[in-house]
Each structure stands twice: as C-alpha cells, then as structure tokens.
Amino acid sequence: MSKHRELFDNRREAGRQLAKVLSGKHYDVILSLPRGGVPVAYEVAITLPCPLDVVVVRKIGAPGQPEFGLGAVVDGDPPQVVLTPRAVELFQPSEDYLEAETQRQLEEIARRRQAYIGKRPPINVSGRHVLLVDDGIATGGTAKAAVRGLRLAGVSTVTLAVPVAPQAAVDELATEVDDLICLATPEPFNAVGMHYHDFTQTSDDEVIALLQAARDLLSN
Secondary structure: OOOOOOOOOOHHHHHHHHHHHOOOOOOOOEEEOOOHHHHHHHHHHHOOOOEEEEEEEEEEOOOOOEEEEEEEOOOOOOOOEEEOOHHHHHHHHOOHHHHHHHHHHHHHHHHHHHHHHOOOOOOOOOOOEEEEEOOOOOOOOOHHHHHHHHHHHOOHHHHEEEOOOOOOHHHHHHHHOEEEEEEEOOOOOOOHHHHOOOOOOOOHHHHHHHHHHHHHHOOO
16 A cells, blocks of 8 residues: 655645745735635745735535535625536526525625634735635645636636645646646645645634734734
8 A cells, every 4th residue: 555755744834835936926915715725825925925815615505415516606805606507507406596505605705704804805806916825636626616716806817826736636727727836746646634744624713813913924
C-alpha cells in the first residue's frame, strides 16, 4: 500500500509557502473559502499585503435528493446563483422550488457571514483583480461555483491559488480562471487532508480571529 507524503505541516504553513510563490503579484482582494481556506489565505493576505474576505458557497439541492447539486449560491454583493444546466434538465425543478431553495441558502450565507465578520457587507469585486484561496481541491465543485459566481459579479480577473490538488482537477479548473497556482499535484491523491500533517478542522472562532487580525494588520 502506498504511503502519502505529508507536504505541509498545517494550513498556516501551507499559506506561507503559497505566499512565497505569489510574492510580487498584485490583487485587489483575496477571497477565502471558509472554513479551511481562511488560515491559508490569511498568510497570503498579510504577506502581499491585500484585503481579506470570505466567499461562502452553498449548494442548491435537487428535489428529494438534497445531496445532488442543481447549482450553488455564491456569497457576494450581490450574491450570485450558478445553476448546472444538465442537472436542472434532469430534475426539472419548478421555479417556486428553485426560488425557495435559493432563498434558504441565502439565509444560511447571511448567517455565516454575520458570524464571521458581523454586519460588514461583502467587498464589492466588480472590476477588481481577485485571488481566490482554499486549503486544497478534491473534486473542484465548490471552487468552480465560486469562480463562476465571481464572473457573474463582474470581476476583472480571477486567480485560483491552492497548496494541493489532483492534476485532473487543476486541468479542469484552469479553463475557468485567468491564472491558477497549485504548489503540488501528488499522485495518488485520495483526499486533501492526506497531504497535511495537521488537518484539524478549522473552527468558526479561528476564522473570526484571523479575519479580524488581517483587518487590524492592514489598517495599521
């Protein structure tokens, strides 16, 4: 049985490695996918330096099969709904169902945003160069929804940066973004956490603390 090589000590250390590669590049805002993407993005944000925010992606489940995604709602100003045409054609949900499910996910996005950053509205990304950061990619579904939501919101460019991902996901996502930075594409891949020594789940408290720390550092 093959043994996975742990490439990163933890998310913060992975973020520092990513920051070295991104050093000298310019972005208007860094968006992290909570929760695990925040510790990675924090290290990048304080190194560049660049404003840090979160972008919450919530799946729109199919009628009777909530685990099957019809698309996603992507946090933003304004939020964006990204539907997968083939899935919608397969399940043929009613307009009322889509509207109700979208509203339910918008409420969850609002709840999470309130928990993470209080009443501060999302950073407007229209016309801006955005760096999207996560702690790794498995299938790429969440990252793809986030990127498409950012496109709908009118970003100027979007770069995706992650410490680790399978090569197939990198190849697929590369067609969605203006630039993609991935530090490692190990094979076999299996799961993101296999490539970290410490992949303890990031807590809401850690997300809140890191976002506040980034704002404090960048305001000084």
